[in-house]
Amino acid sequence: MYLIITYDIGEERVNKIRKILKKYFMWVQNSVFEGEITEGKLTQCKLELEKVIIKEADSIYFYRIENRLNYRKVVLGVEKDMTGNIL
Amino acid sequence: MYLIITYDIGEERVNKIRKILKKYFMWVQNSVFEGEITEGKLTQCKLELEKVIIKEADSIYFYRIENRLNYRKVVLGVEKDMTGNIL
Incomplete structure (x- = not known):
């Protein structure tokens, strides 16, 4: 399945949360991760x-999309690439 | 169609952006709006x-989901209600 993850986390914990999410997903915007994942992972x-x-x-939201053909992403402004950011 | 909107906006412009998004969508997390919308709107x-x-x-991302049956939201922690926030 494909997931979009958004979060709103206390300043003291946000880097820890990002480090965890980075292991499983792509970091696509300041407070957003995305990616294909298995149920177990x-x-x-x-x-x-x-x-x-x-x-x-x-607060962390997992938007779970079963079928990627059913979803489309449109970008206004910059498509950010956060993957290089060091935490 | 149903949309999830995430954004990363310069501090000076973020309230203006939120005011616009609030007219069309529900504010569900600090940097996230959601809602059903027509093509024209x-x-x-x-x-x-x-x-x-x-x-x-x-940067603003519009994640567009054609069929809501194909999408599921799971919350970890708090489900935020930002609608009462004054801008």
Whole structure:
């Protein structure tokens, strides 16, 4: 399946969250990751994230798209490439 | 169609962008809007956004999902409600 992940995380924890997401997905915009993933890897990724987030304050959305033919991305302005960013 | 909109906008312009997006979509996370929209309204929204953004610096992604049955959202942590935020 294909996933779009957006997040809003406390400043102190945001780099840790990005480091985890970077292992599984592509970093495509400041607060957005994307990528194809298996069910098993996704479970593993969520477990790692759950250890870091504060459930009452932080927010991560997983938009899960079963069929990529059903989804299209349009960019206004710059298509960012964050993959080179060092955390 | 259903849209997920994510953005990374220069500080000086971000409130203007949010004000425009708020007219057409629901504000669901700090840098994310969502909603059902018609082709005509979407064109109108993009025209408004294009007047404000600096194309070389700002970035807005429109993830367009034709069939909502093909998409699922999973939340880790808080499901944010930003609609009450005043800009």
